[in-house]
Amino acid sequence: MEGPSSVRKGAWSKCEDDLLRACVQLYGEGKWHLVPQRAGLNRCRKSCRLRWLNYLKPNIKRGDFSEDEVDMMIRMHKLLGNRWSLIAGRLPGRTSNDVKNYWNTYMRRKVYSHKKDNNVEKQADEAKSTVQRHQVIKPIPRALTKTAPRLQGKLFNSSKVGVSEAAGAASSGSGNWWETLLENKKDNHEGNIINNTCFFGGADGELDLWDEELNPIACDFLSEGENWSDFLLDL
Amino acid sequence: MENSTQESHLRSENSVSYESPYPIYGMSFSPSHPHRLALGSFIEEYTNRVDILSFHPDTLSLTPNPSLSFDHPYPPTKLMFHPRKPPSSSSDLLATSGDYLRLWEVRDNSVEAVSLFNNSKTSEFCAPLTSFDWNDIDPNRIATSSIDTTCTIWDIERTLVETQLIAHDKEVYDIAWGEARVFASVSADGSVRIFDLRDKEHSTIIYESPHPDTPLLRLAWNKQDLRYMATILMDSNKVVILDIRSPTTPVAELERHRGSVNAIAWAPHSSTHICSAGDDTQALIWDLPTLASPTGIDPVCMYSAGCEINQLQWSAVQPEWIAIAFANKMQLLKV
Numbered sequence: 086m087e088g089p090s091s092v093r094k095g096a097w098s099k100c101e102d103d104l105l106r107a108c109v110q111l112y113g114e115g116k117w118h119l120v121p122q123r124a125g126l127n128r129c130r131k132s133c134r135l136r137w138l139n140y141l142k143p144n145i146k147r148g149d150f151s152e153d154e155v156d157m158m159i160r161m162h163k164l165l166g167n168r169w170s171l172i173a174g175r176l177p178g179r180t181s182n183d184v185k186n187y188w189n190t191y192m193r194r195k196v197y198s199h200k201k202d203n204n205v206e207k208q209a210d211e212a213k214s215t216v217q218r219h220q221v222i223k224p225i226p227r228a229l230t231k232t233a234p235r236l237q238g239k240l241f242n243s244s245k246v247g248v249s250e251a252a253g254a255a256s257s258g259s260g261n262w263w264e265t266l267l268e269n270k271k272d273n274h275e276g277n278i279i280n281n282t283c284f285f286g287g288a289d290g291e292l293d294l295w296d297e298e299l300n301p302i303a304c305d306f307l308s309e310g311e312n313w314s315d316f317l318l319d320l
Numbered sequence: 321m322e323n324s325t326q327e328s329h330l331r332s333e334n335s336v337s338y339e340s341p342y343p344i345y346g347m348s349f350s351p352s353h354p355h356r357l358a359l360g361s362f363i364e365e366y367t368n369r370v371d372i373l374s375f376h377p378d379t380l381s382l383t384p385n386p387s388l389s390f391d392h393p394y395p396p397t398k399l400m401f402h403p404r405k406p407p408s409s410s411s412d413l414l415a416t417s418g419d420y421l422r423l424w425e426v427r428d429n430s431v432e433a434v435s436l437f438n439n440s441k442t443s444e445f446c447a448p449l450t451s452f453d454w455n456d457i458d459p460n461r462i463a464t465s466s467i468d469t470t471c472t473i474w475d476i477e478r479t480l481v482e483t484q485l486i487a488h489d490k491e492v493y494d495i496a497w498g499e500a501r502v503f504a505s506v507s508a509d510g511s512v513r514i515f516d517l518r519d520k521e522h523s524t525i526i527y528e529s530p531h532p533d534t535p536l537l538r539l540a541w542n543k544q545d546l547r548y549m550a551t552i553l554m555d556s557n558k559v560v561i562l563d564i565r566s567p568t569t570p571v572a573e574l575e576r577h578r579g580s581v582n583a584i585a586w587a588p589h590s591s592t593h594i595c596s597a598g599d600d601t602q603a604l605i606w607d608l609p610t611l612a613s614p615t616g617i618d619p620v621c622m623y624s625a626g627c628e629i630n631q632l633q634w635s636a637v638q639p640e641w642i643a644i645a646f647a648n649k650m651q652l653l654k655v
Binding site: 152156220223224225227228 | 481511567
């Protein structure tokens with residue numbers, strides 16, 4: 086058995102690269118402890134594995150990191166810290182070595198400075214200045230039960246009174262949104278515009294149908310209110 | 321353009337098409353510039369675009385304005401113009417959501433980034449935002465919804481958080497104002513909840529999806545009649561109509577789509593009309609009846625696009641036009 090001192094170190098030659106590439110093509114990745122022997126390389130298995138994963142693998146991307154990649158790297162580093170293999174896993178074609186080197190070369194000193202177009206860059210600067218303290222409130226959800234049968238008549242005959250009672254029964258202490266919403270009903274009714282133009286109707290008959298469908302909207306607010314109440318009573 | 325039925329016969333005087341270089345999702349009509357539309361791209365990468373188009377109803381044409389096109393990081397999840405006319409200015413304000421809530425000033429020949437809103441306490445990065453709504457009664461407020469289960473109320477002028485609420489148990493997918501201090505939201509937890517900023521300690525659940533793990537995706541609050549809301553469930557062909565006074569039981573379920581529903585919008589000028597669009601390539605307009613029908617409700621109008629419709633907007637300033645987005649196309653339909 087060869088002694089440790091005879092294992093080659095240092096830069097890989099083209100010949101060695103070719104041997105390693107051929108071996109992985111033939112046997113696939115993995116079983117790195119067998120690769121030096123199979124490939125005829127005088128290298129330790131770790132060295133073979135790293136050479137393949139960081140340099141020879143065909144899908145490895147060369148060239149500068151793109152804007153997208155840098156942005157993703159920043160976000161992932163914020164989430165994961167210096168876990169380069171996890172970060173590289175989200176950057177197709179980039180190795181953990183590339184990510185680590187890029188970060189330590191460009192990012193660590195500049196603390197998250199990176200290219201963006203002018204508008205976004207300006208807004209990004211604002212992002213830092215707007216990190217702020219404020220309280221996050223967790224409201225307690227209430228699930229209102231169905232309106233009690235005894236209230237149904239009142240609710241639909243007189244919306245105002247009905248809602249007040251329902252609010253009182255269902256949610257004592259805070260029924261504001263019920264009342265204010267209903268108070269706005271009248272205002273919302275203004276601006277109700279009828280538009281009889283129909284794009285979809287092909288035949289004249291269907292066009293007439295469209296007009297007929299729109300006619301009920303022409304009723305005044307009280308009639309509309311009554312109609313809605315009738316609709317609800319049938320449920 | 322495919323026509324699956326006779327009713328959807330396409331006539332050139334009733335629709336206008338625009339083909340974008342990229343898929344479209346976010347859309348907004350401008351209230352202050354009646355012929356202006358914003359479109360957001362949906363490219364699953366960092367670099368995306370927002371384009372501003374001009375609509376000419378007399379010539380039925382849509383023209384992009386290249387000087388008003390700008391880069392936007394990530395696909396905008398929602399676009400919305402300022403709900404009112406700025407007092408003494410010809411420019412428009414446009415808000416976009418995505419990695420942050422961002423505010424842009426749309427001028428005559430350029431777009432300027434105005435503000436970026438960050439609600440994270442510990443980081444320069446904000447949890448991704450799924451949607452937002454601009455309060456039209458108090459336009460200094462925008463409410464955003466996020467995948468981190470929170471809803472945030474922003475003070476627009478001061479670029480600050482006014483309130484942040486842990487609104488739901490899971491991701492919050494959409495949010496809508498009812499009035500100045502009342503909003504509602506829908507979530508992956510399957511519930512519709514109403515919040516009143518005057519009582520931040522409580523919220524009210526007014527609907528929960530029938531199957532506990534079915535997320536609710538979109539919410540539309542009827543601005544003509546605040547008693548009614550509409551929501552849609554994930555992978556469902558139903559549009560669920562809710563009456564906030566009659567909690568837990570929908571007043572109607574519209575079930576004529578033959579695929580998942582992706583978008584809903586109430587008519588801005590009628591309290592009983594709602595439009596829905598979905599994976600069956602159809603946009604349907606419904607007229608909600610005053611009496612419940614045992615056989616279910618049929619739509620009054622139908623339009624077929626060439627493929628799945630992802631987004632829908634009903635113009636408030638020109639209520640005879642509806643915008644739909646499918647694949648790379650945006651189409652205006654006259655109703």
